[in-house]
Amino acid sequence: MKQYQTLLYYCYTAIENAGQFAAEHLEFCRSINLVGRIIVADEGLNGTVSGTREACKTYMDTVLADPRFAKTDFKIDDVDEPSFIKMHCRYKAEIVHSGLRNPAIINPAKQTGKHLEPKEFMEMKDRDDVVILDVRSNYEHALGRFKNAVTLDIENFRDFPARINELAKYKDKKILTYCTGGIKCEKASALLLHEGFKEVYQLHGGIIKYGKEAGGKDFEGKCYVFDNRLAVDVNSVNPKTISTCRNCGKTTSKMINCANPECNEHFTQCDECGWKLDGCCSETCQAHPRKRPYDGTGYYVKVPQPVNVSKKLKLIS
Incomplete structure (x- = not known):
């Protein structure tokens, strides 16, 4: 049995004082040693978090105990190591950026497919x-x-x-x-x-x-995920690789971010081209003075943004 788990989830529900909730939720996650990325908005919660099996259970139990999030559907992956390095929890206008912010027109809490x-x-x-x-x-x-x-x-x-x-x-x-x-x-x-x-x-x-x-x-290829795994297997029935290396055209399912932080493009690249170009999408990016060291994974930790934390924090109940 693997020691760690990664949880993928979201919940559309009204959150009052969502900015304050984000700060408090960040402290809660840190208190149980979770790592991951969570977005909080007035319209709900969206996250991927990772930690020990015990920490993940504590997190799920706590979230589900809150009436606002009682219907949250957690997708659980057993992993060899945590899928993130740091913990981020931020307040944003939407839990998934769509530009559709008029609840009178688009409100997933009331009508969806x-x-x-x-x-x-x-x-x-x-x-x-x-x-x-x-x-x-x-x-x-x-x-x-x-x-x-x-x-x-x-x-x-x-x-x-x-x-x-x-x-x-x-x-x-x-x-x-x-x-x-x-x-x-x-x-x-x-x-x-x-x-x-x-x-x-x-x-x-x-x-x-x-x-x-x-x-x-019939899901062909791998599924892109927003953590340091980048790509995961989905199909155990009739798997097939459909993606190719951007640079040489060879069949590959390896997804990376360009090592040039000013580019940071997501693309597929074979290992041979990865090492040849130091994890960059092009020779131009390879020559960029801010190019990050390439370790073969193509995953880079984002610099955390500051979060305003109140002096008196309350965990969700």
Whole structure:
């Protein structure tokens, strides 16, 4: 049994004084020696945290005991070591950046696409009247995606609303949306419904849950994750590598961040090119004076941003 776990989760729910809650929640996580990245907004909570099995259980029990977060669905991975180095918990305008901040129009707590459990999704995805829609960014679906999925040319999820007109030809189809853990689908499916799509569904728990409960069938490639693992296996039924090295074109599933911090682009690169270019996407970035040392992983710790912590902190109850 592995000693550590990584938890992926989100919950759309109203949080009063969310900035203060973020500060208090950070101290709580540090008190039980968790590491990870959590975003807190007025609209809810979104995080990936990692630590010992005991610490992760304490965290889940505490979060679920709070009525606001009682329906939080935790995706749990057993890992050999913590998936982060530091603990961050920050207040932001949204728990996933979409630019859709008008709750009168888009409010996942009130209306989203119908949630499909992994086995339901698997049974529906190949029907003639169904379109599978990947709502993730280019670098994510380039690494791995469902067979026959429709993808959009977006650098970030905030670009999704501007691309929605490209999907108009599918309005007479059932739209099955998916993403890593489900959070992006909440707003994507809500927007599709708002734009007149009649039958919109979303994969509950995302790709990660689908891998655990449906064997990942027909998910081709690996799944990008937002921690130091960068990419994880999903498909244990019919796995296939679909991504290629940006530099030489060789088949590879290794995802890295460019070693030049002013670039920091996410891309796939084989080990040979990685060492040749010191983990950079190009010779230009390799020559950059701020280039970070490359250790073969392509993962770099972000510099933490300051968080205002009150003198009297209260753990969530």
